[in-house]
Amino acid sequence: MIRESVCCVLGAGYSCAAGLPVTAQLFEEDVYISSRAAQTRFERVWRDYDSWREENADRNVEEYLRDLYLGDRGALSPPFAWAAEIIGAVLSTPRTQDSALVNPRYAVRLTRPLRCAVHEDFWACILTCFDTVSVVTTNYDICVERCLRHRRMARSPMPGFFYGGLARPQTARGVALPWRTEGRMRVVALEGSVPLLKLHGSLNWVLQNGTIVLYQDTRAAFRRGGDAAIVPPIPEKTVPIWLRPVWAESERCLCSARYWIVCGYSLPSYDTAMYQMLSKAGKGGRKKVFILDPASRRLRERWKAVVRHGDIVCLSALPDGISELARQL
Secondary structure, three states, X not given: OEEEEEEEEEOHHHHHOOOOOOHHHOOOOOOOOOOHHHHHHHHHHHHHHHHHHHHOOOOOHHHHHHHHHHOOOOOOOOOHHHHHHHHHHHHHOXXXXXXHOOOHHHOOEOOOOOOOHHHHHXXXXXXXXXXXXXXXXXXXXXXXXXXXXXXXXXOOOOOOEEEOOOOOOOEEEOOOOOOOOOOOOOEEEOXXXXXXXXXXXXXXXXXXXXXXXEEOEOHHXXXXXXXXXXXXXXXXXXXXXXXXXXXXXXXXXXXXXXXXXXXXXXXXXXXXXXXXXXXXXXXXXXXXXEEEOOOHHHHHHHHHXXXXXXXXXXXOOOOHHHHHHHHHO
16 A cells, blocks of 8 residues: 555546446436426427537537527527536436436435446555545536445445535435435435545535535435536636635645546646646645546646646556556556
8 A cells, every 4th residue: 555645536537437428428318307397498408409519510518508608599598507407417317227216316326335346446446555545526426425435334345435625524314215204314424534525516415505415315406497506517617605615625635645546537728727726736746647538648748737747647548547557556
C-alpha cells in the first residue's frame, strides 16, 4: 500500500461502465415516464432537440442545453426545466439488475449494492494501493455510492462513503420498500470513511429551504417535474450557494492528494469552473495524474496545462485501464 493520499476524479465515462448513458446519449436513451404530463413535456423536448440537431450537426448536447437555457431557441421552445427533468429521469431509470424491482421510482437506491464487476475491480485496485482515498465527481447518479456502500459491511471489502462538504452526521430518508409500512431502514446513516464530493449535486438530494436533504433513492427525479438538487449540464456553470462547501472541500482534497486518478472525465474547455478549481489544486505540490480514458493520449496536453509540474500517465478506459493502473502503482 502507498502511504499517500489519492483523489479520484470521475466523469460520465466511469458510470458508462455500469450501463448508464454518457451526455451525448441523454436524449436518445429509454426513460421511465412517471405520468402523462411528463410524457407531454418529454415529447416536446425531444421534438425540439431533433429539430436543433438537424440545424447543428457538428454541435453537442451540452450546447443544445446552453441554447435552451439562454433562450436562444425562441419563444416556442420548451422550458429548460423540462430538459433537465429528462436528464434526471434518464439517469434514474432502472437498468440491468434494478429493472426487476416493482416500482421504478424507488429502484435505484444507495442501500441496494451495485453489482458491477468493473466498478468493484476499480475500487479494489485503489483501496489496496492507497491508505487515504477521496472522490470528486461531476456525475449526478449514485453508482459510486452503491459500490462503496453507505457503511462498511461485515462481508464487504468496501469502506463506505459520506458526502464531503455536507454537514455530518448524515442520514438518508426512505424505507426498505417505500410502498410498505414497516419502519425498517426508514433512515440510514452514512457512516463510511471515503468522502464523496458531488460537484453538480445528486439525484438523491433535494434542496429544502437552502438545506440539502438526502434520500436513499432517486425518487426526486420523477416527482413535481423533477426536484432533485442538481446543476444541469450546461457549458458555462456558476456554483450555487448551496454547493459552495462541496467545491471548497473538493479543492482541499485535490490539493492535498499526491495522486489523482481521472476516470472518464475529459476536462472540456468550456467547463471553466472545474478547470479553475483543478488548476488551483494542481499547484499544491507535485502531482502524479493517471488518466483512464479512451482518448487519454489526446487529453495529455489538456491536463498538463492544469498540473504544470506533475507527471501525466495515459491509460486505457475501463475496464482495461484497471490492470494497467495496478501495474503502474
